[in-house]
Amino acid sequence: MNALLGLLRKEWYHILRDRRTLFVIVFYPIVQVMLFGSSVRTDVRNVRLAIVDPTPDATTLELRNRFSASGVFRIVSVTPTDAPLDHLFQTDTAQVAVAFQPRFGERLSRGEPAQVLVFSDATEPNSGTSRQIYVRSVLQAYQNELGLRAGALQIVPRVRSRFNPTRVSANLFVPGLMAIILTIIAALMTALSLTREKETGTMEVLLVSPLRPWQIIVGKISPYLVIGFLSVLSVYGVARIVFHVPMQGSLALLIAEGMLFILVSLSLGILVSARTSSQRVAMLGAMMATMLPTQMLSGLVFPIESMPRALQWVSLIVPARWFIVIVRGIMLKGVGLSYVWQETMILAAMALVLLVASTQSFKVRLQ
């Protein structure tokens, strides 16, 4: 027991005295959330709209007003022809353009089809599509009103995006970010701190001592569990305070799941460092084994459903994939353990397998 306490104290000294690393550990989560949360946006706001209106009349003016009043669009130009559109799109002055047919209002009042041409800049297909959808919803709403006034029968679809009604992207990214940050702190830091001991030679001394492999591993893991716990809290705090990400579920459950995920990442870090002997290799290994899959295959950036089948299979063994489902479930949907128990069991199984594997690979004597 004495031995373990000594090891823990020593590990804390290492962490607290390495000022630069400590700085990274403390501020990395916060900076990362701020950056991701405010720069990666798929939500539609402040869309620059160009209007082509050859024959302005009451109807087109009404529609133009509705675009401005929607809060989504900002009208940047109104022209009688579509000639300037190319230039507007090229210079990125406009992102969407709405061109009314000549004599738009007149045709409408006569019951003839009145056409509107909607252009959008599709260099980013997803944002392009979202903007189109907003244009159409404004037009649709107006048409529905006209139809009601005329007493025509119609089907009126009303669409609700549940759990993220305003489609705020921070809500989507922040929970996922938690996975990335915890992975980096947990896997990378343990891998580095273990291989550092191998490099300096102190690991040999620990292995020659009566310490058991599990004691060495517990000594390494525990401080980072605490740090991971603080990271969960700080990411959560920034998400709530700065980005107003909703918290529908239980914070205690979120933290518990967070700790489970950290345990998985820590064991991965130990496994990586047990198989490498230099900090540089360990860093690359930890990056390859955790960061890349976490970013690419977890469903954080690219939806898993649209991946090739083979990558979907690979994504099954990426811990972050399951953790992200859990975090989004808890924070956005407010579900309890009974809804995420399968994901939880998968993470727990991963933690168990990895811990056993890392203890085993530790027992194998130094080569």
Place this chain on the structure above:
Amino acid sequence: MTDATIRATKLTRRFGSFVAVDGITFEVRSGEVFGFLGANGAGKTTVIRMLTGLLAPSAGQASVAGHDVYRESEAIKRDIGYMSQRFSLYDDLSPLENIRLYGGIYDIERTELRRRTDTMLERLGLTRVQNDSVGSLPLGWKQKLALSVALLHRPRIVFLDEPTSGVDPITRRQFWELIYEASHAGTTVLVTTHYMDEAEYCDRISIMVAGRIAAIGTPADLKQAAGAESIDELFVQLARPASDQAAAGAR
């Protein structure tokens, strides 16, 4: 006290097709200072790693402090101290913190640990810098501290793997005084070195050449048998054929 505390019989370690240690047999008697000499790559470190449980032997038998290296490596660990070729203390901890850490690992009782710590720091003249980081101390001080820490739990046997490499002659002298002190206190010392003058300080030495023991005995006997003036001369006699062979093989 003539019983053997380390006994190796046909101890062998292969790395792939390379035989690092080739069936060596030797004994180290209780309380003696036993020198392990050899050129770089002769297999000294590999032997130490097998005896301390860091490396499994490929073949042969060995026992340390009466415990078998295959079956009782945990028991061995409690009876030995070890100072590795590389620096074995934590640079970012102070001498005091390093001592406390190892005191905890070897489960030394608290008041006893405090007493030993005070004596040690006093003896080494490190009391004044006990709270500075070890990394800021001169190499010689660090090595002496590392040796004392390896002896902290009063092991029956201490393994020192090239403890004096890179240390100035005066510090090396002081270092050997520490080794003698430990030896007088009853600790068996197995030390590897490639400084031939240090071999003269040992009770008995063995000279390893290409994974085998080429000579073993007291420095005086060995010199006499080979008609050599010094251990240095003897070593060159023994090691020359091997290195010539290696060079021929390389050609």
